[in-house]
Amino acid sequence: MANLTINGKTFTLDVEPDTPLLWAIRENAGLTGTKYGCGIAQCGACTVHIDGVAMRSCGVSVSEAEGKKITTIEGLASGDSLHKVQEAWIAQDVPQCGYCQSGMIMAVAALLNEKPKPTDADIDEAITNICRCGTFAQVREAIHTIASA
Amino acid sequence: MNKHVSPRLNRRAFVIGTAAVGAGLAIGLDIPFGGPAVVRAADGSPEVGAWVVVRPDDTVVIRIARSEMGQGSLTGLAQLVAEELECDWTKVTTEYPTPGQSVARKRVWGDFSTGGSRGIRSSQDYVRKGGATARVMLIQAAADAWKVPASECTAANSVITHTPSGRTTTYGKVAEAAAKLSPPADVKLKDPKDWKLIGKGVKRLDTADKTTGAMIYGIDVKLPGMLNAAIKDCPVFGGKLKSFDEAKVSGMKGVKKVVKVGDTAVAVVADTWWHAKTALEALPIVWDEGDNAKVSSESIAKWLAEGLDDAQPAYVGNKNGDAKAAIAGAAKKIEAVYSYPYQNHATMEPMNATALYTADKCEVWCGTQNGEAAFAAVLEASGLPAEKCDVHKVMLGGGFGRRGQTDYVRQAVMIAKQMPGTPIKLLWSREEDMAHGKYHPITQCKMTGAFDANNNLVALHYRLSGQSILFSLRPEALQNGMDPAAFQGVAQSGEAAFGYSVPNLLIEHAMRNPHVPPGFWRGVNVNHNAIYMECFMDELAEAAGQDPLEFRRKLMGNHPKHLPVLNAVAEKIGWSTPAPQGVYRGIAQVMGYGSYVAGAAEISVTDGSKIKVHRIVASTDPGYVVNPAQVERQIAGSFVYGLSALFYGGCTVKDGKIEQTNFDTYNSMRINEMPKVETVMVPSGGFWGGVGEPTIGVAAPAVLNAYFAATGKRIRSVPLRDQNITFA
Structure with missing residues (x-):
């Protein structure tokens, strides 16, 4: 059993402490917006915020996440108000297949939280998610649009 | 205004609605008073030809047979239909007919295959005709109601106007009557110089849900009582499964069953996929690798060089x-x-499919680039006839050609067949996806x-x-x-x-x-x-x-x-x-x-x-x-x-x-x-x-x-x- 605080709610989950947080979120908490891509913290599809920091949830165990504030893509909006990254993604039609975009959006939201006006170099360093469709140009443009708003 | 954009692509509702009624065919024939057949969508709205459903509120639902995997064809195909239909683009939504429905209606939606960069170019002609056909029927219905010649009426933005009198009505108001008309034998398509929507970089119809985590991919499908399967196929192509020691893992947490999948693979079925995968990794497996185990990149290169x-x-x-x-x-x-x-294609979403097999039906939910090929795979693997099978397509987490193949669909059905009545979601690990590409x-x-x-x-x-x-x-x-x-x-x-x-x-x-x-x-x-x-x-x-x-x-x-x-x-x-x-x-x-x-x-x-x-x-x-x-x-x-x-x-x-x-x-x-x-x-x-x-x-x-x-x-x-x- 583990208690996880996800998107402001406490979940008491029947899950072993060494289970990757990704699978506890997807299968036990039932929040499937966070995606599985590699399981080895390479691709970033499973990125969530843990205490505000973008983390690859496949590489974090449930025991490590207990007691911390976890935010998933489902918790990024405030009620009916989408997060500015989500709004920009819609306005600029960023996603193609969209599978990597939950993780991409979470990584970008964390970057903008830390650096509201990131340079291209900041983006290059912070955004290391894989997108096989190749949405990188739209991702970069959307980040700059948000930063200049 | 920071409101959620309302999802205009209502695929989830379609899929789940179809599942909820428990039947392959959500579309039924409604023949009132022995008159002409009206075909209705799941929500009761009438079809005006097979490609278009018009709801009373003027929402136009455009049927899309090809698959969306990020390439944008879903939006492009809707543009083609809407161009000829002369409907209000802001009220357009889309839905996938299922392959089972298509087969039951003599393949009214044509080819489902989405590969070879053919999504638009191979269907542009008949989908535009689908839009034009619906427009002609809607205009005729309005003309009939007004008792005027259809030739005196025009349509634009879902509004029909009788030019001499200035009277107007909307598509939603005449759809019921239009649905009862016989479709015209032939329709004339617009000259490309008159296109208004084709050629415009309109926004995709499927973006909003992809930014909130709400979009459902195959990996996200949930059905009541569903179990999860992890699979390992013989890592040497052409090799076979010799044996496995189920007793070593059957006591592991969450494990329900270990099953042979065809001659070459073994799967662990558990309450969660993480449990299934953990047990699969602990499962002792003996392979009969065969002669192909001698092949290497060097031996292949040498053979090709000789050519x-x-x-x-x-x-x-x-x-x-x-x-x-x-x-x-x-x-x-x-x-x-x-x-x-x-x-390797290395789609971001590894291969997966969810199958439910019972004695008299077999349904699969999956991302596929070819709904009809997936449907054929379900028929073959289940042994059931077409009228008892169906495939419900969901968004693909990348395709690139990989999801035109149906190996993962077949496997899901083969596992589900060994656990009748229990929905089984089969998900490949990334490692399995790398080992068993096409x-x-x-x-x-x-x-x-x-x-x-x-x-x-x-x-x-x-x-x-x-x-x-x-x-x-x-x-x-x-x-x-x-x-x-x-x-x-x-x-x-x-x-x-x-x-x-x-x-x-x-x-x-x-x-x-x-x-x-x-x-x-x-x-x-x-x-x-x-x-x-x-x-x-x-x-x-x-x-x-x-x-x-x-x-x-x-x-x-x-x-x-x-x-x-x-x-x-x-x-x-x-x-x-x-x-x-x-x-x-x-x-x-x-x-x-x-x-x-x-x-x-x-x-x-x-x-x-x-x-x-x-x-x-x-x-x-x-x-x-x-x-x-x-x-x-x-x-x-x-x-x-x-x-x-x-x-x-x-x-x-x-x-x-x-x-x-x-x-x-x-x-x-x-x-x-x-x-x-x-x-x-x-x-x-x-x-x-x-x-x-x-x-x-x-x-x-x-x-x-x-x-x-x-x-x-x-x-x-x-x-x-x-x-x-x-x-x-």
């Missing part, structure tokens, strides 16, 4: 004059051997070019050796043993025609099929053919002492569609003016999937091994551009996919198995490595070419030719990581 020998048999795909004689008598000749490796075929190519005394190219011999996809996947498409698709990009004529005139030409294919299963990988045979031909074209230009662009142009005089696209790229990259200090250029062109494309790159190279790509310019003439914003994204995406394969890709074989296991050994480009692709669209009209794939062909050769310009060194094999060349 480059003229003494070996080969199929001739394109020929004029006598190339061998002209080469023998030429003033000068050059020769080079190139190679291209296996590539790989880009492996080839080598020897090219010989010959010049006369004035450095005119008089002969070209292009000898390809390697794998045929059709041999493995569609043997019925072979022509007397020859794979015509092997010549994509260098073919005599057709949708992938060679773009140069050479007086003596011989293009042939020595087919050699190793045991690694090949598949259609974005761009397919254009990938290696364009690298071989376009890099060698640069070698020929160098041997002739000519500029690579000018050398090509001289050979393209009789190719009036190829040449303007190359010129457009040359102009945009500024070929006639010097590149910035330390920056070098490469250029390439090819035809594939009915479209003419070209690309150019500007790169700099540090220490001969660190490449920085500064600029990429790409051009296409696909005839008509339906949605320029999406075409631009497809072109850029094709470069990311193609350059990822060039720099980081390549699957190698050891002991009969693929060696790469995950993105740490099969990497993909990141944002810092990819410049913005500058696109130049030069649609010349009059034909419908593909978009998703063609430009991938020029991605790698443009960069490789620029690398030569920068270093004076030719790279003749892929990937670059094997040559210790990487991004700066």
